[in-house]
Amino acid sequence: MQASNLVLKLKSVAITALVMLGIALFAYELPDILDKKVLSPEQHLTTVIWVGSVYSLFALGYALVFSILGVLNLSHSAVFMWGGYIGVMSVIRYDVPIYYTLPLAMLGGGIIGVLVDLIAFAPLRRRNAPRISQLISSLGASAVLVNLAQLEFGTSPERFPRTTLKELPYEATVARPYTIDWLGAEFRITPLQVSIVVIAFALMLLLQYLVARTKTGKAMRVVAFNQKVAGLLSISVGGIFRLTFFLAGALAGAAGVLYALAYPSLTPFTGDEMALKGLTVIVLGGLGSIRGAVLGGLLVAAFEVYATAIGYSWLKDALPFVALFLILLFRPQGLLGEATVKRA
Amino acid sequence: MGFVSDALASIGLNEFVITLMFVNAILAMSIYLTLYGGMFSLANAGFMAIGSYVSVILTQNHDWPFLPAILVGMVAAGLIAIPIGLPVLRLRDIYLAIATIGFVEITRIMILNFDKIIAEVYTRLHMESEPPKITNGPLGITGIPVETKLEYLIVTVIILSYFMIRMHRSRFGRALAAIRQDENVAASQGINVVYYKNAAFILGAMMAGLGGGFSGHLSRIIQPGSYGFGTAVDILAYSVLGGISSWYGPILGGLALTALPEVLRPLKEYTGLINGVVLLIFIAYLPGGLGDPALWRSVRKTAGRIVNFINKGKTANAGA
Amino acid sequence: MLVLKHVYRQFGGLMALQNIAMHIPAGQIVGLIGPNGAGKTTLINCMTGLDHPTAGEIEFGGTPIQKKPAHRITALGMARTYQNIRLFGEMTVLENLVVAQHGLGKANLIDSLIQTPRHRRENERLRENGLQLLKRFHLEQNAAVLAGNLPYGDQRRLEMARALATNPKLILLDEPTAGMNPVETAELGEQILRMKAEGKTLMVVEHDMSLIAQVCDEIYVLNFGQIIAHGTHQEIKNNPVVVEAYLGQEEGE
Numbered sequence: 053m054q055a056s057n058l059v060l061k062l063k064s065v066a067i068t069a070l071v072m073l074g075i076a077l078f079a080y081e082l083p084d085i086l087d088k089k090v091l092s093p094e095q096h097l098t099t100v101i102w103v104g105s106v107y108s109l110f111a112l113g114y115a116l117v118f119s120i121l122g123v124l125n126l127s128h129s130a131v132f133m134w135g136g137y138i139g140v141m142s143v144i145r146y147d148v149p150i151y152y153t154l155p156l157a158m159l160g161g162g163i164i165g166v167l168v169d170l171i172a173f174a175p176l177r178r179r180n181a182p183r184i185s186q187l188i189s190s191l192g193a194s195a196v197l198v199n200l201a202q203l204e205f206g207t208s209p210e211r212f213p214r215t216t217l218k219e220l221p222y223e224a225t226v227a228r229p230y231t232i233d234w235l236g237a238e239f240r241i242t243p244l245q246v247s248i249v250v251i252a253f254a255l256m257l258l259l260q261y262l263v264a265r266t267k268t269g270k271a272m273r274v275v276a277f278n279q280k281v282a283g284l285l286s287i288s289v290g291g292i293f294r295l296t297f298f299l300a301g302a303l304a305g306a307a308g309v310l311y312a313l314a315y316p317s318l319t320p321f322t323g324d325e326m327a328l329k330g331l332t333v334i335v336l337g338g339l340g341s342i343r344g345a346v347l348g349g350l351l352v353a354a355f356e357v358y359a360t361a362i363g364y365s366w367l368k369d370a371l372p373f374v375a376l377f378l379i380l381l382f383r384p385q386g387l388l389g390e391a392t393v394k395r396a
Numbered sequence: 397m398g399f400v401s402d403a404l405a406s407i408g409l410n411e412f413v414i415t416l417m418f419v420n421a422i423l424a425m426s427i428y429l430t431l432y433g434g435m436f437s438l439a440n441a442g443f444m445a446i447g448s449y450v451s452v453i454l455t456q457n458h459d460w461p462f463l464p465a466i467l468v469g470m471v472a473a474g475l476i477a478i479p480i481g482l483p484v485l486r487l488r489d490i491y492l493a494i495a496t497i498g499f500v501e502i503t504r505i506m507i508l509n510f511d512k513i514i515a516e517v518y519t520r521l522h523m524e525s526e527p528p529k530i531t532n533g534p535l536g537i538t539g540i541p542v543e544t545k546l547e548y549l550i551v552t553v554i555i556l557s558y559f560m561i562r563m564h565r566s567r568f569g570r571a572l573a574a575i576r577q578d579e580n581v582a583a584s585q586g587i588n589v590v591y592y593k594n595a596a597f598i599l600g601a602m603m604a605g606l607g608g609g610f611s612g613h614l615s616r617i618i619q620p621g622s623y624g625f626g627t628a629v630d631i632l633a634y635s636v637l638g639g640i641s642s643w644y645g646p647i648l649g650g651l652a653l654t655a656l657p658e659v660l661r662p663l664k665e666y667t668g669l670i671n672g673v674v675l676l677i678f679i680a681y682l683p684g685g686l687g688d689p690a691l692w693r694s695v696r697k698t699a700g701r702i703v704n705f706i707n708k709g710k711t712a713n714a715g716a
Numbered sequence: 717m718l719v720l721k722h723v724y725r726q727f728g729g730l731m732a733l734q735n736i737a738m739h740i741p742a743g744q745i746v747g748l749i750g751p752n753g754a755g756k757t758t759l760i761n762c763m764t765g766l767d768h769p770t771a772g773e774i775e776f777g778g779t780p781i782q783k784k785p786a787h788r789i790t791a792l793g794m795a796r797t798y799q800n801i802r803l804f805g806e807m808t809v810l811e812n813l814v815v816a817q818h819g820l821g822k823a824n825l826i827d828s829l830i831q832t833p834r835h836r837r838e839n840e841r842l843r844e845n846g847l848q849l850l851k852r853f854h855l856e857q858n859a860a861v862l863a864g865n866l867p868y869g870d871q872r873r874l875e876m877a878r879a880l881a882t883n884p885k886l887i888l889l890d891e892p893t894a895g896m897n898p899v900e901t902a903e904l905g906e907q908i909l910r911m912k913a914e915g916k917t918l919m920v921v922e923h924d925m926s927l928i929a930q931v932c933d934e935i936y937v938l939n940f941g942q943i944i945a946h947g948t949h950q951e952i953k954n955n956p957v958v959v960e961a962y963l964g965q966e967e968g969e
Contacts, residue, residue, distance in 0.1 A: 124490050175680040183489060184436050188636050189679045191629055195672030203665060328501060328625060331494055339490070370505040373498040380495040381483045559829065566828030566835070570815045577804045580766050583786035584796055586819030586882055590785075595825075 068347065071387060075100075075354055096361055100353045102245040105252035106314060108349025110307035110326060111333035112256060112342060113165075113300035116263075119340030120276045120296045123183050126190040127168050129330060130197035131301050133323030135161040135308025137201060140210050140318055150212065154251070157305035165301020166294050168193045173293075194323075201320040211316035248310045255306055259299065260342055272296065276340075332372040336379055338386025347388060351375070408658040411546065412614075418549035419611045421650035424634035425556050426603035428646040431635060432569075433596040434576030436489050438628040439480065439496035440604035442503035443473040445623035447605025448612035449507060452537055453530060455613070462543040466609030473605025474598050481597040485590070500628050507531050508620040536619030543613040552610075553647065556603065560643035572596055604631075637678050639685020648686040717742040717886055717917045718763065718794075723772030723782075725758055725941075732758045734941045736772070740886065745908065745918045747932035749925070749952075751961060755941040756921045757799060760888050764796050765789040777885070791819050795884035797875040799891040799921075805864025809855060809874055812863050813846035816881035820845075849877040853907075869900055876907065886917045893924050905930040937961065 110132055117125045138160040139153035148156065172193040176186050263269040275282040275292045282289050311326075312318045333352050337344025352372045359367040379386065404414065423444060430437045451469030454460040460468075484495050506513070508531070515527040531537070563569040571592045574582040583589045612618045630653075638649020656674065657667040684690055718740040725733035732755050740746045750756055761767035763774060765786035774782040781789050804812050821842060827835035850856040853873040858866060863874060872892065879887050889908070893901045901924070908918060908931045922928050928935060928949065935952045937945040939961040945952055952958055 124494075172676060172680075179683075181679075181683060184493075185636075185679055185683060187490065187493065188632065189676060191633070192672050192675035192679060195675065196669060199666075199668035199672060202668065324625070328497070331497065335494055370502055370509075373501045373505070377495060377498045377502065380487060380491055380498070384487060384491050562828050562831075563825065565839075566825055567818065567821050567823045567838075568825040568828065570811070571818055573807065574804055574815045574818075577806055578802050580786070581798070581802045581804070582815075584764055584766065584790055585816045585878070586787050586790035587815075588785075588787045 068388065071347065071351070075350070096357050098241045098245070099357050100350060102241070102249050102314075103357070104350035104353030105249045106307055106310050106349075107329060107333055107352055108346045109252040109255060109303060109310065111330040111337075111345045111349055112259060113303040113307075114330055114334045115337070115340055115342055115345040116259070116300045116303070117296055118334070119342075120272055121173075121293060122276075122340075123173070123186045124190070124331075124339075125168070125173075125297075125300065126187060126327065127172065127194035127197060128300060128304055129323035129327035130194040130201075131161050131164050131168065131323075132304040132308045132311070132326060133201060133318070133320060134164055134197060135301075135305030136312040136318045136322065137205055137210070137308070138305065139309035140212055140312050141205065143212060144210070154306060154309050157309045158302040159305070161305020161308065162298040162302040164197070165297040165299075165304070168197075168301070169294060169297040173297075174290075177293075194327075198320050198323065205320065207319055207321075209317040209319050210312075211318065212312060244313060248314060251306070252310060255303065256342075256346060259303070262299075263342065268295070329372065332376045334386075335376050336387060338388045341386060341388045344386050344388035348386075408661045409655055413655065413658045415544060415546050415549060415614060416611075417651045417654040418546065418553055419544070419607055419614060420631075420634055420654045421553055421647045422549070422556065422607040422610065423604060423631045424638060424646035424650035425553075425560065425643075426600045426607060427631050427635045428560070428640055428643065429563075429596050429600040429603065431640050432576065433572035433593055434579070435485060435593060435597065436493045437484075437496045437597065437600070438493055438632060439477075439484075439499050439597075440600060440631050441623050441625075441628035442496075442500040443477060443601040443604035444608035444611070444627070444631075445500075445503055445507060445620070446473045446476055447608030448618050448623070449531060449537075449608075450605075451609035452540055452612040452618055455543070456537060456540060457530070462613060466606060466613070469609040469612075470602045470605040473608070474602040477598040477601035478594070481594045481601075482590075485593045485597060497625060497628060500623070500625060504620050504624045507623070508534060531620070534620065536617055536621075538617045540613060540616050540618065542616065544610045549610060552606070557643065557647070564643065568592070568595070633675055637675065637685055639682075639687040639691075641684050642687040642689060645685050645687020652686060717777060718919075719773075719775045720763075721773045721775075723759075723762065723769045723774060725755075725762055725767065726770045732941050733762065733769070736938075736941075736943055738936055738943065740917060740919055742885075742917050743912070743915060744933040745912055745920060745931050747928040747935040747949075748919060748921045748938060749923070749928060749935060750938035752923075754938045756938055757890060758941075759938065760796060760890050760921060763789075763888060764794060787819070790882055790884075793883070793885035794888070795879035795882045795886070796888040797872075797879050797890055797892060799894060801868075801871045801875055803863040803866075803871055803874060803878070805862065807863055808860050809850065809863050809866065810843065810846050810859040812874060812878055813849055813881045814839075814842045816878045817842045817845060817883075820883060846881065849881055852880075853877045868895055872896065872900075872904075873907075880911070884916070886919070887911065888919045888921070890921045891923060892920065893922065893927050898926075901927055902930075 110128075113128045113131075114125065117123065117128070135157040138157040142148040142153055142156055143150060168190070172189040173186055176189055261269075263272060271282070271287045272292055272295070274285060274287055275289055279289050282292070311322070329352055333348035334341075334345055335348070336351050337346070337348030352375075355371040355375060356368045359371050401411070404410070409417075423440065426440050426443075427437070430440075447466070447469035449469075450472040451465040454465035454468060455462060480499055484492065484499070487495055510531040511527065511529050511533055514530065518525070518527040563572075571582065571587045574585065574587055575589055575592060579589055608623075634650040634653050635646040636649070637653055638647065639645030653671070653674075657671065660667050660670060663670070678685065682688065682691060718738070720736050720738040723733055723736040724731070736759065738746075748756055748759070758767065762769050762782070765781065765784055765788065769782050772782065773780055776789065776792055776794060779792060781792065784792075804815065807815065821838050823832075823835040823838045847856065847859065850859055853876065855870060855874060855877065858870060863871065866874060872895075876889070876892065879889075892904055892908075896904065905927055908920065908927075911918060912931075918931075920928065920932060932949060934946070934948055936943055937952060937955075937958050944961060945955045945958050947955070
């Protein structure tokens with residue numbers, strides 16, 4: 053038994069290593085082979101990392117809820133969009149210093165997440181509705197959130213005002229990238245991008261720590277394993293569910309602010325575009341897997357960046373879905389997921 | 397008749413809207429068939445796109461008459477369903493839903509970039525001639541004459557309803573119901589699960605393709621943007637709101653959810669919000685949907701009580 | 717009737733079945749016993765096509781079936797019941813039996829759309845067969861009840877009726893007495909012997925030795941995925957290996 057577990061672990065490590073190697077090779081070789089004119093491969097790698105970190109952070113919320121409740125919360129993307137608006141509008145309307153937007157959006161996102169649970173999930177859980185009904189219910193919640201945003205903020209794109217961005221350290225503007233020489237390669241990256249990557253990975257590590265190392269995390273894992281057992285251990289199952297939704301919402305809020313910092317075009321429909329990316333990310337990584345979400349985020353970003361780089365920008369949108377399709381057919385548990393998926 | 401249509405038009409249901417309501421009823425029936433077999437497939441928006449584009453290209457670029465064109469669109473959707481269904485239907489619930497969303501998006505993106513792909517092929521093969529413009533990218537195909545008539549749709553809905561009723565009582569329908577309830581046991585009772593799942597998937601795809609053909613010849617313009625994730629969700633919402641415990645549930649759902657925003661047009665800004673709230677309320681408190689026989693029984697009971705109450709009031713008044 | 721040679725089933729690193737060799741002769745009742753987790757249900761699943769062996773051969777009436785899908789094996793004449801009852805709960809009792817005769821019908825969708833005589837005759841025949849089976853298992857008064865609403869004992873009997881409805885040569889019963897009282901168990905024994913008298917072959921997977929002693933001609937004992945003993949009830953009862961397997965389990969519990 054134990055020997056075989058080791059084999060399984062080695063297998064998943066090997067697959068991860070292969071995928072990483074694949075990304076690295078892709079990064080350094082392919083653009084050169086296909087087109088000499090495109091930007092340096094180093095540049096693509098940095099783009100993959102900073103865009104991918106936002107995707108990962110966003111998709112983590114799906115993975116978290118799925119791993120604890122076994123349902124897909126399709127309103128997560130709407131919470132993400134609200135997080136972005138909370139950040140941007142608090143600056144525009146109330147002159148909130150930009151440093152406070154992140155905690156503010158996380159708090160707001162968390163609260164919206166808990167509300168979504170109360171309105172869209174809890175009534176269905178009470179009568180043991182099928183998971184499919186919960187999926188549809190979360191779509192209803194998503195529609196409500198998107199429409200509320202539309203009523204409140206309108207549909208024209210919003211952004212963090214340029215002047216407020218200057219409050220950030222090192223005058224974080226895209227116009228002034230740093231150049232880092234490393235192993236003979238030149239990485240150009242702006243401080244803003246660095247902060248996005250640092251914040252995203254810090255939050256992801258924090259979540260990993262919370263789930264894997266703390267008492268609360270242990271309770272969450274027990275609930276995920278078996279709700280009856282959790283009840284016997286006098287763990288408040290409802291409380292854990294609300295906590296899960298709060299954490300997922302907070303992650304969505306953070307991702308929303310980072311997204312709004314990176315792209316100056318936030319609309320109520322931004323979430324819808326991200327929803328499909330987020331789903332692709334967690335399917336690639338494995339539906340309930342936290343590490344899988346991180347890997348998946350980087351992969352989706354890699355698909356997008358390289359499809360554009362090799363001159364097929366239209367492939368950019370299709371590639372992630374083709375990958376999603378193939379993964380579901382050949383490895384439905386995802387790249388890092390464990391092989392427990394029920395198939396016919 | 398004129399009086400009825402005037403009355404309907406006064407609450408926002410003009411002929412165009414009513415026609416659209418029936419188109420959506422057909423789409424709702426298309427997803428009902430897969431749901432009846434326990435398959436949570438969202439692929440029908442993709443098949444709708446295929447039916448729509450194929451039939452419109454036939455009538456616009458090749459001067460086909462309307463009816464053969466939409467039938468070919470329907471068959472095309474069914475044919476494409478074969479290679480999609482075989483691998484994808486091995487997946488279950490959420491995995492199947494996501495995979496079929498992937499299919500819908502790939503279809504949309506392929507249609508969006510169809511001309512570019514053709515052009516790419518032309519240059520690769522060093523062909524001299526100018527590559528044709530077929531789907532016309534994000535702008536879509538415009539100036540399509542309105543050929544879809546309400547009569548066609550009503551006839552189609554009647555035929556499909558007959559099909560559904562018969563299906564329920566047939567060997568085919570029983571097999572699907574068994575698969576929905578327990579796939580493995582169904583197989584152990586001698587039911588070829590793969591065959592029946594795929595058959596239902598293909599039939600559903602054909603219905604969606606037919607609905608797509610009708611919708612393509614209704615709105616004067618078709619664009620790839622109209623057949624994405626949102627449409628897939630809409631189609632699902634029709635059948636869920638209508639209820640999948642009966643064959644007529646999805647029809648009611650398709651009609652009602654299409655009519656709702658039009659009836660609420662005076663509250664224009666809030667229609668999206670109201671749609672979302674309606675969906676939430678239905679899924680939480682009326683899981684059987686509009687077509688739930690239990691709902692109608694309780695409605696009848698309540699109505700009976702109201703009638704009784706009024707009658708009592710009358711007799712009481714007469715007594716006084 | 718059913719022959720297993722060197723059958724293995726591996727789940728990841730777990731060897732669930734190891735080198736299984738069995739022979740179920742036609743017209744007999746074979747018992748399969750073993751402690752919890754011995755691999756009994758895995759073995760049945762491999763026989764009926766819900767699962768497939770990693771290696772080895774299974775022959776049913778001379779046809780190799782180890783790679784065949786479940787519905788093909790059913791068509792060849794094998795039927796089963798389930799340890800945890802798995803009826804079609806949203807269908808009525810009679811519908812459960814009609815759908816079970818799927819393989820005996822031929823009508824397709826078009827037949828039912830245009831209501832061909834073939835379709836009508838077939839529907840009537842299947843319902844008639846279903847009603848006969850209900851009578852045999854004393855369920856006829858419940859024909860229109862949803863199977864999910866039946867009392868437990870009736871559900872067990874309906875499962876057996878459903879297995880018979882496929883017109884099988886071999887019937888595999890997976891713990892048919894689970895949750896039954898001694899009276900019901902004895903009655904079940906009668907039903908099993910009646911099936912044997914009608915020429916059916918049976919395999920009974922059981923925990924409870926009283927039923928095994930009542931009906932089985934020979935017995936296989938499975939433990940940790942291996943056949944550890946084979947023989948008549950007397951032989952098994954006195955086999956020290958078997959006694960140890962069961963005692964060991966009792967200590968563990």
